Amino acid sequence: MNLMAMFRRQRSAPVARERLQVLLAHERMAGGHSELLNLLREEIVEVIKKHIKVDSDKVNIKLERGGDVSTLEIDVEMPATLPLVRARDTAAAA
Amino acid sequence: MAKVLVVTSGKGGVGKTTSTAALGAALAQAGENVVVVDFDVGLRNLDLVMGAERRVVYDMINVIQGDARLPQALIRDKRIDNLSLLPASQTRDKDALTDEGVAKIIEQLREKFDWIICDSPAGIEKGAMMAMRYADIAIVVTNPEVSSVRDSDRIIGMLDSKTLKAERDERMEKHLLLTRYDAGRAARGEMLKTEDVLEILSIPLLGIVPESVDVLNASNVGSPITLNNPGSGAAKAYFDAARRLRGEQFEVVVPTERVGIMGRLFGRRAVA
Numbered sequence: 152m153n154l155m156a157m158f159r160r161q162r163s164a165p166v167a168r169e170r171l172q173v174l175l176a177h178e179r180m181a182g183g184h185s186e187l188l189n190l191l192r193e194e195i196v197e198v199i200k201k202h203i204k205v206d207s208d209k210v211n212i213k214l215e216r217g218g219d220v221s222t223l224e225i226d227v228e229m230p231a232t233l234p235l236v237r238a239r240d241t242a243a244a245a
Numbered sequence: 246m247a248k249v250l251v252v253t254s255g256k257g258g259v260g261k262t263t264s265t266a267a268l269g270a271a272l273a274q275a276g277e278n279v280v281v282v283d284f285d286v287g288l289r290n291l292d293l294v295m296g297a298e299r300r301v302v303y304d305m306i307n308v309i310q311g312d313a314r315l316p317q318a319l320i321r322d323k324r325i326d327n328l329s330l331l332p333a334s335q336t337r338d339k340d341a342l343t344d345e346g347v348a349k350i351i352e353q354l355r356e357k358f359d360w361i362i363c364d365s366p367a368g369i370e371k372g373a374m375m376a377m378r379y380a381d382i383a384i385v386v387t388n389p390e391v392s393s394v395r396d397s398d399r400i401i402g403m404l405d406s407k408t409l410k411a412e413r414d415e416r417m418e419k420h421l422l423l424t425r426y427d428a429g430r431a432a433r434g435e436m437l438k439t440e441d442v443l444e445i446l447s448i449p450l451l452g453i454v455p456e457s458v459d460v461l462n463a464s465n466v467g468s469p470i471t472l473n474n475p476g477s478g479a480a481k482a483y484f485d486a487a488r489r490l491r492g493e494q495f496e497v498v499v500p501t502e503r504v505g506i507m508g509r510l511f512g513r514r515a516v517a
Contacts, residue, residue, distance in 0.1 A: 162434030
């Protein structure tokens with residue numbers, strides 16, 4: 152820690168301002184993302200379940216909100232030997 | 246014609262009750278007929294800040310449930326004749342605050358007073374919804390701090406959708422009251438500036454109340470700051486805000502820092 156570092160210290164107010172602007176831009180849309188996020192998670196997991204037996208607890212969902220673009224990351228843990236839902240099982244179940 | 250004001254914020258502890266008391270007193274000191282109404286059922290505090298805690302007999306829920314008439318529940322201020330308080334209930338649960346009951350009380354208050362100032366509880370539950378429901382004007386109390394600004398944004402969204410005005414497609418007048426502002430820290434980039442908060446929330450500014458020891462002193466003794474210490478910077482901000490509410494138009498002055506020699510020596514700052 153030297154004198155130069157002290158002068159170059161990042162001031163926190165501009166950071167607060169930037170974080171708020173990004174956050175509120177998202178929250179103002181459709182009253183927040185939580186509903187949409189839940190819906191997406193459920194439907195995507197349903198689609199995967201058609202083909203693979205997945206444990207719902209082993210699905211990780213991450214959301215990263217950016218200024219212009221957000222990313223939704225869906226992480227499904229699959230065992231080494233894929234417990235496939237075979238076409239015959241689904242046909243029999245139907 | 247009577248005006249119904251709601252003092253709201255979403256977040257707790259930003260100064261809603263202090264501001265309700267100060268604005269109510271300031272308007273009354275200007276000769277207006279004012280009633281301040283506590284909507285925080287279960288956790289009332291406006292009575293304490295107004296110094297009327299020992300005079301509460303009936304409350305708003307008693308009136309709603311027909312146990313008392315409105316004039317019996319109103320407490321007239323001992324210092325200013327034209328200032329009254331309608332306390333919240335300390336014991337009942339907030340479901341007792343019915344839409345019809347509140348509508349009826351507001352209607353009756355409109356006949357008696359020029360200004361009805363509703364002190365909203367924190368949060369977005371029923372009490373907060375009822376406090377804003379019949380308002381003509383909203384005062385959004387915000388601290389220059391991220392969580393307060395975010396909650397204010399949420400409350401502004403509700404003012405524009407959940408109030409009677411909004412449902413009737415009428416414009417809900419909204420004003421920002423920035424409290425606990427420290428001009429020095431804002432200048433040093435340690436605190437959001439007034440312009441930052443205004444740009445983010447985009448509602449007009451009613452006033453900037455400086456962070457000040459005088460505010461705590463006033464609540465300690467149960468007296469609105471405009472009565473307890475009219476010369477203080479915080480009281481001036483409230484007097485100015487009251488003048489703006491009455492229709493006067495003049496620029497909002499950012500309270501500046503005044504650092505005395507002792508302040509310089511000991512690193513303490515007073516706000517002018």
